Amino acid sequence: MMRPPDTANSPEGEDPVTGDPATDEVLAEVTRWLDEEFPLGDGVAEDTSVVICPYCGEPNEIGLDAGSGEEQEYIEDCQVCCQPWQVVVHYLPDGSADVTVTPADGD
Numbered sequence: 580m581m582r583p584p585d586t587a588n589s590p591e592g593e594d595p596v597t598g599d600p601a602t603d604e605v606l607a608e609v610t611r612w613l614d615e616e617f618p619l620g621d622g623v624a625e626d627t628s629v630v631i632c633p634y635c636g637e638p639n640e641i642g643l644d645a646g647s648g649e650e651q652e653y654i655e656d657c658q659v660c661c662q663p664w665q666v667v668v669h670y671l672p673d674g675s676a677d678v679t680v681t682p683a684d685g686d
């Protein structure tokens with residue numbers, strides 16, 4: 580896309596789009612912030628996972644709530660056989676989810 584030259588505020592004549600050191604600095608700052616903060620909730624975290632039911636052996640796609648924390652544990656029923664699972668979700672730093680389901684019938 581063409582844009583008119585904009586050198587009025589750039590005495591060195593640097594390209595304001597690709598060569599602006601201030602923009603690079605902001606991007607580096609944002610990248611540092613993302614690295615430091617838990618990356619969930621910004622669109623990179625997995626929000627679904629496929630697990631195998633420990634009762635009937637059928638694959639189930641379950642929804643994950645990345646905003647609920649890095650470590651989660653809850654009860655969810657199998658969509659096929661309706662048996663209760665103990666679901667353990669562990670989010671990794673890259674936003675991927677490690678999901679484990681085990682029988683939760685308690686008997």
Ligand SMILES: [Zn+2]
Nearest residue numbers: 632635657660
């Ligand atoms: Zn099942």
